[in-house]
Amino acid sequence: EIVMTQSPVTLSVSPGERATLSCRASQSVSSYLAWYQQKPGQAPRLLIYGASTRATGVPARFSGSGSGTEFTLTISSLQSEDFAVYHCQQYNNWPPTFGGGTKVDIK
């Protein structure tokens, strides 16, 4: 199965700053890459699919890029509600697999 590796494990950012999260696949997943946001005690929420398409209702400050094996989620100006864990997931191959997550916390 494809192994997804996210970095960093924890990212400390001040409100209003830009956050850049990385996700690497062990082999090419084309653009079949999704990002989810998960807040403590809550279910994950789909943010991005197709590497760069925002899901319904997701603010424009969230953007995704990349293809093949290297992907990035950028949050342009962090708001208080954005401090959470972010998971990437590939769906090019079966089974779909997730990365270990990046926790974005307040600096």
Place this chain on the structure above:
Amino acid sequence: EVQLVQSGAEVKKPGESLEISCKASGYRFSDYWIGWVRRMPGKGLEWMGIIYSGESDTRYNPSFQGQVTISADQSISTAYLQWSSLKASDTAIYFCARRDVNWNVFDYWGPGTMVTVSS
């Protein structure tokens, strides 16, 4: 509004059986695949499998094949995740989620069911 309501937390002993449920509303249940995701303590998410009740089709992650059973009752828009003999390593939060109509991503999620297996 799409909603997925999961059954409550469970505490079980090793070797016991268990079934947890996920009731869907706000959409036509038979039109979508619905699946299960595991999150073990301190670990990442794991895609367990999905079921399409409209055609009684189930797809498992090979890591979970034979370890759990995914089923659904279309008449009550409910999906199930079942264990016949729990192990301590099954301790985790289990999320049900609706698969997107086109892709293997989950667009709506339930709140999760905590399963604790301990002697």
